[in-house]
Amino acid sequence: MDAPLLAVTNLKTYFYLSKGVLKAVDGVSLTINENEVFCLVGETGCGKSVTALSIMRLIFYPGKIVDGNILYKGMDILKLPESEMRKIRGKEIAMIFQSPMKSLNPVFNVGYQISEAPIVHFGLSHSDAWKQAVELIEKVRIPDPDLRAKSYPHVLSGGMKQRSMIAMMISCEPRLLIADEPTTALDVTVQAQIMDLLLDIRKKRSMSIMLITHNFGLVAETGDEVAVMYSGKVVESGSVKDVFKEPLHPYTQGLLRCIPVGFERKTEIDYIAGTLPSAIGPPLGCRFHPRCRYATEKCRGQEPQLISLGENHLVACHLHGG
Amino acid sequence: MKAMGVEETVPKEVERKSMFKLTKLKEFCLLLLHYKMSCIGLLVVIGITILATFAPIIAPKHFAKTDVPNKLQPPSLTYLFGTDVLGRDVFSRVVYGAQIALWVGLIVVLVQASIGITLGVMAGYFNGKLDKIISAFADIVWSFPPVVLALGIVMVLGPGITQVVIAIALTSWPTFTRVTRAKVQSMVNREFVLAARAVGESDLSIMLRYLLPNITSTNLVLATLTLPAAIISTTALSFLGFGAQPPTPDWGAMLSEGASQLVIAPWIATFPGIFIVITALGFNLLGDGLRDLLDPKLRV
Amino acid sequence: MEKPLLEVDELKKYFPVRRGPFTKPDYVKAVDDVNFYVNKGETLGLVGESGSGKTTVGLLILRLIDPTSGRIFFDGENFTEMPKKEMMKFRKRMSIVFQDPLASLNPRMRVKEMLKRPLVVHGIKNEEEITTRIIKILEMVRLGKEHLDRYPHELSGGQQQRVAVARAIILNPDLVVHDEPTSSLDVSVQAQILNLLLKLQRDLNLTYLFITHDLVMVRHVSDRVAVMYLGKIVEVAETDELFSNTMHPYTAALLSAAPIPRPEARDVKRFVISGEPPSPINPPLGCRFHPRCIYATERCRSQEPQLINLGENHLVACHRAEEIDISSYSRELWKIMTKA
Numbered sequence: 034m035d036a037p038l039l040a041v042t043n044l045k046t047y048f049y050l051s052k053g054v055l056k057a058v059d060g061v062s063l064t065i066n067e068n069e070v071f072c073l074v075g076e077t078g079c080g081k082s083v084t085a086l087s088i089m090r091l092i093f094y095p096g097k098i099v100d101g102n103i104l105y106k107g108m109d110i111l112k113l114p115e116s117e118m119r120k121i122r123g124k125e126i127a128m129i130f131q132s133p134m135k136s137l138n139p140v141f142n143v144g145y146q147i148s149e150a151p152i153v154h155f156g157l158s159h160s161d162a163w164k165q166a167v168e169l170i171e172k173v174r175i176p177d178p179d180l181r182a183k184s185y186p187h188v189l190s191g192g193m194k195q196r197s198m199i200a201m202m203i204s205c206e207p208r209l210l211i212a213d214e215p216t217t218a219l220d221v222t223v224q225a226q227i228m229d230l231l232l233d234i235r236k237k238r239s240m241s242i243m244l245i246t247h248n249f250g251l252v253a254e255t256g257d258e259v260a261v262m263y264s265g266k267v268v269e270s271g272s273v274k275d276v277f278k279e280p281l282h283p284y285t286q287g288l289l290r291c292i293p294v295g296f297e298r299k300t301e302i303d304y305i306a307g308t309l310p311s312a313i314g315p316p317l318g319c320r321f322h323p324r325c326r327y328a329t330e331k332c333r334g335q336e337p338q339l340i341s342l343g344e345n346h347l348v349a350c351h352l353h354g355g
Numbered sequence: 356m357k358a359m360g361v362e363e364t365v366p367k368e369v370e371r372k373s374m375f376k377l378t379k380l381k382e383f384c385l386l387l388l389h390y391k392m393s394c395i396g397l398l399v400v401i402g403i404t405i406l407a408t409f410a411p412i413i414a415p416k417h418f419a420k421t422d423v424p425n426k427l428q429p430p431s432l433t434y435l436f437g438t439d440v441l442g443r444d445v446f447s448r449v450v451y452g453a454q455i456a457l458w459v460g461l462i463v464v465l466v467q468a469s470i471g472i473t474l475g476v477m478a479g480y481f482n483g484k485l486d487k488i489i490s491a492f493a494d495i496v497w498s499f500p501p502v503v504l505a506l507g508i509v510m511v512l513g514p515g516i517t518q519v520v521i522a523i524a525l526t527s528w529p530t531f532t533r534v535t536r537a538k539v540q541s542m543v544n545r546e547f548v549l550a551a552r553a554v555g556e557s558d559l560s561i562m563l564r565y566l567l568p569n570i571t572s573t574n575l576v577l578a579t580l581t582l583p584a585a586i587i588s589t590t591a592l593s594f595l596g597f598g599a600q601p602p603t604p605d606w607g608a609m610l611s612e613g614a615s616q617l618v619i620a621p622w623i624a625t626f627p628g629i630f631i632v633i634t635a636l637g638f639n640l641l642g643d644g645l646r647d648l649l650d651p652k653l654r655v
Numbered sequence: 656m657e658k659p660l661l662e663v664d665e666l667k668k669y670f671p672v673r674r675g676p677f678t679k680p681d682y683v684k685a686v687d688d689v690n691f692y693v694n695k696g697e698t699l700g701l702v703g704e705s706g707s708g709k710t711t712v713g714l715l716i717l718r719l720i721d722p723t724s725g726r727i728f729f730d731g732e733n734f735t736e737m738p739k740k741e742m743m744k745f746r747k748r749m750s751i752v753f754q755d756p757l758a759s760l761n762p763r764m765r766v767k768e769m770l771k772r773p774l775v776v777h778g779i780k781n782e783e784e785i786t787t788r789i790i791k792i793l794e795m796v797r798l799g800k801e802h803l804d805r806y807p808h809e810l811s812g813g814q815q816q817r818v819a820v821a822r823a824i825i826l827n828p829d830l831v832v833h834d835e836p837t838s839s840l841d842v843s844v845q846a847q848i849l850n851l852l853l854k855l856q857r858d859l860n861l862t863y864l865f866i867t868h869d870l871v872m873v874r875h876v877s878d879r880v881a882v883m884y885l886g887k888i889v890e891v892a893e894t895d896e897l898f899s900n901t902m903h904p905y906t907a908a909l910l911s912a913a914p915i916p917r918p919e920a921r922d923v924k925r926f927v928i929s930g931e932p933p934s935p936i937n938p939p940l941g942c943r944f945h946p947r948c949i950y951a952t953e954r955c956r957s958q959e960p961q962l963i964n965l966g967e968n969h970l971v972a973c974h975r976a977e978e979i980d981i982s983s984y985s986r987e988l989w990k991i992m993t994k995a
Contacts, residue, residue: 076841192765192931221868222702223931225912236876247842250871250914254921291846292916293875294992299698299853300896302875308811419717550822553717554773555746564772568763 044101059265075262127202131196144182271346393644399637450603463585463648466524471531479539519598579642583635657694668727687886700877750823754835756815
């Protein structure tokens with residue numbers, strides 16, 4: 034089998050706050066292969082965004098990556114000096130964020146912002162970079178690319194802003210595009226268009242996408258592989274088909290049954306009791322045990338490890354011998 | 356724009372700080388400096404308040420007690436800040452002056468706030484014509500020079516501290532109106548106000564129970580910052596002769612008296628001057644600290 | 656037949672937008688001639704994207720904003736132009752729950768006070784009765800007495816929304832308008848609140864107007880669904896009928912776009928539309944959806960379609976509804992959604 038494009042092993046990112054240590058990511062391991070859509074799914078505070086930022090090494094004080102390694106094409110990018118990392122950011126690994134309104138610089142026009150990365154990474158001339166920017170604007174299906182390139186972000190709609198972000202991020206043909214909730218702030222029909230666009234780009238450029246979301250629908254419809262996170266850890270991972278067909282971890286099961294699909298109308302759907310744990314003082318043992326209907330003594334005392342149950346389906350649960 | 360299950364990119368607690376690439380040392384120093392400044396401010400304010408409250412005990416002599424044979428003496432052990440033209444103890448006068456300064460400042464701010472906040476809430480809540488009228492009125496008042504109004508009042512009533520207080524208070528309340536109006540406008544269409552209206556709450560009830568409590572922090576900060584301005588404005592008017600009449604130990608009046616003696620007895624004007632600056636600075640620093648402390652937590 | 660609890664007739668709300676001091680203002684036609692009704696005890700789902708006007712409809716019904724024209728009937732009475740004092744008796748029969756629970760609670764009021772206000776405003780001053788009712792309502796929304804003394808920011812998102820719901824039902828209303836009540840919450844909390852809303856509806860015989868953009872949710876809670884686009888209703892029908900026998904292209908597009916957490920859904924052919932919802936300031940002439948519609952004809956570009964009943968209480972506003980067959984797109988998805 035081919036070596037994975039990105040292999041994260043035992044990543045730990047902590048934030049040192051006055052009220053305690055916030056263990057946002059506490060031992061996360063995952064692999065992303067070439068040409069794959071990998072979904073990182075979980076609720077608020079599970080650490081999925083921090084994982085992405087850690088991969089991009091965009092963690093600043095008071096946060097710190099305290100352990101683990103991230104192998105990109107076999108190279109541990111956590112050990113790289115900042116100058117080398119800058120060559121990877123934008124060129125090899127790119128990232129788009131949730132709120133395009135906050136990510137675009139309001140004082141430069143769109144064409145300029147899309148040209149920036151190629152000028153820095155490939156040393157293109159301004160005019161060449163501009164031409165490429167206009168082409169990219171067309172590729173992301175924005176009509177009137179010549180005109181749009183000269184537009185400023187505030188005249189664009191939400192969908193167009195996000196497309197501009199995408200154009201910016203793929204301008205250097207990255208191998209891995211991390212998308213952190215790229216469609217959450219958009220209307221549902223626009224969401225469908227953007228996801229469609231991302232998948233199309235991925236196919237054409239053999240790019241991998243790491244999609245971070247809390248929406249299981251998106252995962253089911255676009256993902257190849259998925260990892261479910263809870264309280265800073267990965268609790269289950271595998272192919273989308275396997276995890277959806279046979280979710281092994283009680284949290285995954287609970288989440289899937291929380292969605293009102295497949296229930297008779299106006300009946301009560303399943304839900305997960307309790308609330309999300311605080312990341313500063315998570316429960317001992319298995320972090321999910323206070324909310325788990327199958328919790329045993331072992332769950333309360335010992336943290337389960339992520340083990341493989343055949344065919345690349347991993348789960349961290351004592352029920353399955355974790 | 357709708358919001359669906361929005362997740363912060365980074366834990367809420369750290370969002371603000373981690374966006375800047377500060378080293379641990381730098382951040383620590385800045386924080387300490389900031390707190391130090393506000394603490395200094397707090398100490399100054401407490402100090403001046405103690406001076407004002409216990410003036411009769413602290414001041415060795417009564418502020419009006421004259422000692423003409425010892426007039427224009429430089430600072431000494433008996434007269435810590437020296438004596439003025441009539442042999443009065445400058446130190447005692449400065450201490451008693453703190454009472455006046457604080458009182459004046461407080462009353463001015465209270466009057467400013469009452470007028471300003473009331474009008475501000477009405478302008479922000481009712482919008483439309485009322486808003487335009489109030490805002491225009493506030494603009495006109497704001498551009499009216501206090502000295503002119505003071506002159507007018509003094510012509511009718513004669514000089515005095517009260518007259519100065521009235522003049523300053525009546526020309527500077529628009530700051531409170533502007534700030535309050537802006538805050539109220541930002542809140543009036545928020546869901547909790549809509550919910551209150553949906554329940555059937557009256558306009559007055561909404562203004563008192565829902566809007567007012569949410570602007571107290573802003574106004575508190577504004578009050579701490581306008582108090583020194585009030586003190587300075589009143590001392591200025593007193594300096595010009597509109598305010599306190601002798602022998603009232605108003606700092607501004609003392610400045611005026613000492614101005615003519617500046618060459619031969621600089622201590623008469625210098626010490627009140629220093630105290631004016633220290634008091635104003637103290638309140639400003641305290642206000643800054645308060646603002647930073649209250650602002651992020653009470654983001655309405 | 657019993658008359659509907661809520662009836663909306665030719666409702667319009669135009670917001671003026673001043674371009675300059677001397678030019679005539681433009682108008683945001685947020686709600687433009689909307690008609691619908693809600694029967695007692697049922698849930699009408701109101702679906703649409705941004706700019707559709709659905710939230711404005713909710714605010715109009717509660718008379719938090721006044722309509723430009725049109726009539727709103729509650730329990731048979733026209734209360735569109737009722738003076739404030741008379742409105743009070745209606746105010747206790749209807750309430751609203753908003754999307755962002757933290758924003759809908761007064762940051763400076765404790766839970767106890769917030770629940771007390773509706774009672775006091777409507778004349779219940781007896782301390783004992785107030786306490787009894789508050790305790791009863793807390794039980795119903797599954798909150799404890801310990802929450803009474805807390806401020807909103809001391810509660811979790813789910814607890815905040817429960818307080819908002821408690822406030823909405825403490826006066827025993829007939830109608831509750833929900834404006835995206837679960838969108839700001841985490842998935843696991845959404846389910847808890849959803850169940851709570853369903854249970855309350857059963858126990859207290861409530862009528863719901865459920866405003867949302869989430870089609871999966873609307874399918875689960877609604878008896879009937881109305882789809883809005885750019886200020887107009889384009890399709891109304893009973894839920895199953897709407898989802899399995901879709902007739903308006905926009906509805907089909909909405910359904911196609913909704914992500915369904917079933918991998919089988921991936922293989923279903925989708926009806927994708929291009930473009931974005933245009934601004935409601937100068938809506939397109941004729942059928943408002945025509946610029947994005949692949950079936951648009953000359954007639955669609957010039958003539959606005961009316962809402963016509965095409966059988967079994969299924970109303971559609973589309974010139975070509977009977978010719979084109981787009982239900983095939985949505986039927987497959989609906990089958991997947993309803994399969995246990």
